[in-house]
Amino acid sequence: MNLSLFQSEIAVVLLGLGVLLADLWLPSEARNKLGYAAAAGLVAIFLYGFRGLLIDPVHVSVFPIGGSKFGMFIQDGLAVYFKQFFLLAAAIVLLMSVEYSSRFTAGISEFYSLTLFALLGMLFAASSNDFVMMFVSLELITITFVVLNSFQRNRMASLEAGVKYLIIGALASAFMVFGIALVFGSAGTTNFEEVRALQKTLAANPVFLVGLLLVTVGLGFKIAAVPFQIWAPDVYQGSPAPATAFLAVGSKAAGIVLLMRVLFGAVPMLTSHATKLLIVVAAITILYGALCAIPQRNIKRLMGYSSIANAGFLLLGVAAAPHEGLTATLYYLTGYLFTVLAAFLVIAVVLRETESEDISVLHGLGHRSPYLALALTLSMVSLAGVPPLAGFFGKFLLLRSVMAAGTLDSSYYLLVAVAVVGVVLSIYYYLGIIRAIYWGGTNPDKSVLRFGITTKVALAICIAGMLYAGVLPHFLVQTASNAVGSSLHPEPVTAQTSAAR
Template structure:
C-alpha cells in the first residue's frame, strides 16, 4: 500500500504575515514575564514584527507566489496592500506607546491584538479563495472588536465595541451565506474557478444572489452607504489609536480584497456591478460629506469623512482598468498617512485631563502650540485635496481615471463633494487660528514616539504630493497583471 503523499507547503508567500504573527506570539509570551513598570518593550517587539513584515514584503516585491493550492496569492496587489497596512500598523504602534500610558490602559493584549488584526488584514489582501477571505476577515474583525472596547473608560468604548461586534457579526453572516450560495452554484470557492463558472453560466440567479451577499459584507468593512451605520459610533467611542487602525488598515485590506473579487470572480458581470457601484459611490460620498458638516465631535466628523473617502475610492473601481484600480491603491496609501497623522494629533491633545475630541477644543491651538496646529492643518488640507499634498494627487488620479473611462459626471460629482468637504475641514483650521481659547485651553502631551509617527506621516503626505509618479506607477504595475 503506497504511503499517503502530503502536499508541500510553500511558506515564501506567507513570510510577511509570519513575521507579524510571530511577533504577536512573542508579545503574549513576554507579557507573562514579571516586569516592574511599562510595556514599552512589548511595543518595540510589535513594531519590530510589523517592520519585519514590511521588509519581507519589499524583499518579495516583483516575485509572485501562491500557497495552499492557490488559496493565498501574493501578487502585486497583495504586496502593495501589505505596504499600506504595515505602514499604518507601525504608525499606530508608535502612537500607542505614550497614549496607553496616559489612559492607564497599558497591556500586552493591546499590542498582540493590533498584530493579529494586522495579520488578518494582510491575509485578506492576499486571499485567492472565498474561505480565506472569510477567515482573514474574521481574524481582523474579532481583534478590532476587542480593541475597540479594551479601555475600561470611557463607557463609550464598550458601547462602540458592542455595536461594532453586533453589526460586524450581521455582515459576516451575509458574507458566509453568500459564500455558501456561490459554492452551491459553482462547486468552487477559488476566485478564479468562480470567475470561470460565472462566465460560463451567465446571469445565473443563485450565483448572482451569492455574489451580491458577498458585496454586502465588503460594504460593511469599507463603510459604503447603506452599510455605514457602525462607523460614527465606533470611531467616536473607540480609543483613538484603534480608530486610526480601523480607518486605514482595515479599509486598505477590504478594498484590496474587493478589487480581487470584482476583477477575478466578477469580471464577466462588470457591466452590471459598474452601474451598481456608480450609484453607491455617489450616495456614499454625498451622504458622508453632508452629514459631516453638522458634527461637532472631531472623531465623529472624521468618521463621516471616512465614509465619503470610501465613495471617492469607489470612483476608481467604477473607472476600471489599471488606471482606476491603481488610483485606488495610490489613494489608500495617501489616505493612510493622512488619516493616521490626523488621529495622531488627537492622541497628543488633552483638555482638562481628557482627550480633546470636540472641534471647539482646538480653539486658539495655533497660539499655544503652533507646530502642532500647523501639523494638524497640513493633514486636514491633504484630506481636503489641496496641492501639493498627497490628498490632492490621489483625488486627481481617481477623477482623471473616471474621465478617461467616460464617467465625466461621476468625476464632476466627486469634485463637488470635495468642495463640500472643504467646509468642515477648514472649520477646524479656523478654530485653531482665528478663535480665542477658553478658560481651559487644550494642552499638548509630549511624546517622542508619537512625534516620530507624525513626522513620518508628514513626510509621507508631502512626498506623495510632490513626487507622486513613482508611487502611482508602482500602484498601476501592481494591479496590471490581474487585469489582463
C-alpha cells in the same frame, strides 16, 4: 508548500505571541515600552518586504496545497503592495498607542498584540484567493476590532462602540457567509481563479448573482459604504483613538483589496456589466459622508463621516474600473494612510489630556504645540484636496479615470459632478478644523502638550509621506500600476444596462 511565501505573516504571528508572553515577565512600568519593540519589529518586516516589491513586481506565486490547482493564498504584486501598506499603518498605530497608553486602565500589552493580530488578518486578506480565505481573514479582523474598540471598558462610549461593531459586524458576516454558500452552491468552487474560469456560464445563473451581491454586502460593511455605513460614526466616536485610526486605515483597506479581488479577480466580466450599481453606491456614499460631516462637533465623529466620504472616493476608482481607476484607488489609499494617521496621531495626543472630544479642544493648539498644529493642518489640507499634497493628486487621478470612462457611459459624468460637489463640501468641514486650531478662540487649558520623540518621528514620516506622494507621485503610481497590472483582470466598461441586477 513554500513557507517563505508566508514569512511576513509568520513573523507577525510570532511578534504578537511574543508581546503577549513578554507581558508575563515585564514589570508593569516597562510594558508601555513593548509597543516600541513591536513597532520596530514591524518596521523590520516592512523594510524586508520591499525586496518582493523591487526585485520582481510581477512575481506571482500561489499556495497549492491539497488537490486544488490554484491556491488559497496568492502572493502577487497587489498582495505585496497592500502588505507593505498594512505593515506601515500598523507600525504607526502602535507608536500612537504607546502615546495614548496612559488612557488605558489595563492591558496595554494586549492592545499591542491584538493590533498585531488584526494586522495578521489584513495581511491574509491581501493574499486571499478564495472565498473561504477571505471570510476567515475578515472574521479575524472584525473580532479583533470588537475587542480593540471596547478597550476602554470604563467608558460607556467605548463599550457602546464595541457592542455596535459586534452586532452590525455579525450581521454583515451573516450576509457574507450566506452569499459564499450560494456562490459555492452554484459554482462548485470557492476559488477566485476557478470562478473566473467559469464566469461566462455563471453570469446567467441568478443564484450565483445573488450570492455575489450578498458577499459585496459584507465587504461594503468593512469599507463603510452607504447603505452599510450606519455603524461608522458611533464606532469611530467611541473607540480609543489608535483603534479608530487603525479601523479607518487598515480595516477599510482590507475591504478595498478584497473588493478588488472579488470584482476584478473573480468576476471581472460581471463587474463590467454592473458599473451602474457601483456608480450609484459611490455617488451616494460621497454625498452622505460629506453632508453629514458638516454639522459635527465631535472630532472623532467628524473623522467617521469623513471616512465614509473617503470610502466613496475609493469606490470612484473601482467604479471606473480598468487599470487607471484601480491604480488611482491604490494611490489614493496610500495618501489616505499618511493623512489620516497624521490626523489621528495629533488627535490621540490632544485627547489624551482631556475628557471632551469637542472640536473646541483644538483651540489654541497653535500655541500649545506648533508642530502638532502644523501636522493636523497639513493633514486636513490634504484631505480637503489642496495641492501639492497627496490628497489632491489622489482625487485628481480618481476623477481623471472616471472622466476617461465617461466616453463610454455618460452616467460617469454625473458621478464626476457628484464627486466635485463632495470635494467642495468637504473643504468646508476640513477647514473648520483648521479654523478651530488657529482662530478658534482661547482654550482654558494653555499647557504645552508633551509627547515622545517616537510620535514626533511618526508624524514626520506621515508629513513626509503626504508631501512625497503629492509632489513626486511617479514612483508610487508606477508601483500601484504594476500591482494592479500583475494581479487583476479588469475588463473595459460596457455601456449596456446592468446584467447583474
